[in-house]
Amino acid sequence: MLRRITFLLAALILAAGTTTARDLNIVSDIAPINALLQAVTQGIQTPVTLIKSSVSPHDFALKPSDIRTIEQADVIFWLGPDATPALAKLLQSDRFADKAVNLAALDGVMQLGLRKAGVFSSDSAADGLDPHMWLAPENAKIWAKAMTGNLSSNDPQNAETYQANLANLVDAIDQAVGRIRTRFAQTPPVPYVQFHDAFQYFETSFGLSPLGAATSEDDESTSFGTIASLRQVLSAAPSTCVFVRDDIQAKRAAPLTDATGRKTGWLKPLGNGIADVETTYPALLDSLAKGYADCFALAR
Ligand SMILES: [Zn+2]
Incomplete structure (x- = not known):
């Protein structure tokens, strides 16, 4: 009898475990955001990106297959309407507002105004945000933390792994920053x-x-x-x-x-x-x- 109860308990614990671990459909807009997601979800999930690194986000146009990918997504991380204008209408609609995370708008993100073409001078900034925000390593770290929080609440079973992956990624970014500072000091x-x-x-x-x-x-x-x-x-x-x-x-x-x-x-x-x-x-x-x-x- 005791053996049977032990077996039942073990089966229950196993079932509880498998029902909370979730395969998530995670989508990003551009390749650098996908690269951050690949690191945060390493060993657990398989994120996909809408715009490959060979395509300029400025010129990207939505295909029907992209719309299907967005419809099936559990969560979409994107850089907002300045970076990928083609996604703005869809991702800002009521239908997707609760699962589309606008990374550019998160607290603490470095936001710089567009510089006008030509010879720059301090008072010549054009209207609007410079959308190339992924090239600030500090922004990448803020986003990776937000991704970890979001995915941990969508998939609590794997929260510890997301957290460990985040720590590795932040460390790798900090190491890259150190290497780059050394490189520019030498050259x-x-x-x-x-x-x-x-x-x-x-x-x-x-x-x-x-x-x-x-x-x-x-x-x-x-x-x-x-x-x-x-x-x-x-x-x-x-x-x-x-x-x-x-x-x-x-x-x-x-x-x-x-x-x-x-x-x-x-x-x-x-x-x-x-x-x-x-x-x-x-x-x-x-x-x-x-x-x-x-x-x-x-x-x-
Ligand atoms: Zn550009």
């Missing part, structure tokens, strides 16, 4: 401009400061006036870098790099093409730091 910046002004959060985090940028959005049209003013600030320095994302931008930035002492550098705000970047957030930070430092070293 200090030269004066530089960039084609697309996507890196304000990274630059603010690491004490870098560009002279200007050709476009504030991914809009590829650059005015002659902007290019002329950037040429002028570049000509004042003997060795400089011009940062672009890809060959298309490099071609458009050609009038800026045609003088001796101007080097072309490569920066990818979503880390597309970089190994591990879809799953490892610190890899994105390291790849940007390498992109800057490689050009600084060349130009010096």
Whole structure:
């Protein structure tokens, strides 16, 4: 009899355990947010992302399969309407408001205003938020903590594992920040401009400061006036870098790099093409730091 009761109790405990552990449908908007979720849910869940790192969030358009993914999601972590405007209507509707977490709006998140294209000056900020918030490591840590809290209440059985994963991720981000500070101490910046002004959060985090940028959005049209003013600030320095994302931008930035002492550098705000970047957030930070430092070293 005692044996039977013991067996029944064991079965009950097992059943209780399996009913509270939940397979969650976790969805993110862009690859860096997915990378944070991959770390927080490691060994427990399999998050998916709507926008791969090869697609610009500025140009993303919803497909029917994306809408199905959103409908089936238990929770969606996104960067809000400034970063992924294509998702705004759906995720801000009453239907999804309770399961869509706008990371940009969380308490303590670093929010910077858009810088106008051209040569920056302190009073020239355009209206609106700069949406590239994922490039501040402190923002990533705030979001990872919020993800851990949310997922722990959706799936309390695994709360301890989420917490342990969070601690590992925060540690990995802090280590990356340390490596990057060392890198910039060893290879200090030269004066530089960039084609697309996507890196304000990274630059603010690491004490870098560009002279200007050709476009504030991914809009590829650059005015002659902007290019002329950037040429002028570049000509004042003997060795400089011009940062672009890809060959298309490099071609458009050609009038800026045609003088001796101007080097072309490569920066990818979503880390597309970089190994591990879809799953490892610190890899994105390291790849940007390498992109800057490689050009600084060349130009010096
Ligand atoms: Zn951008």
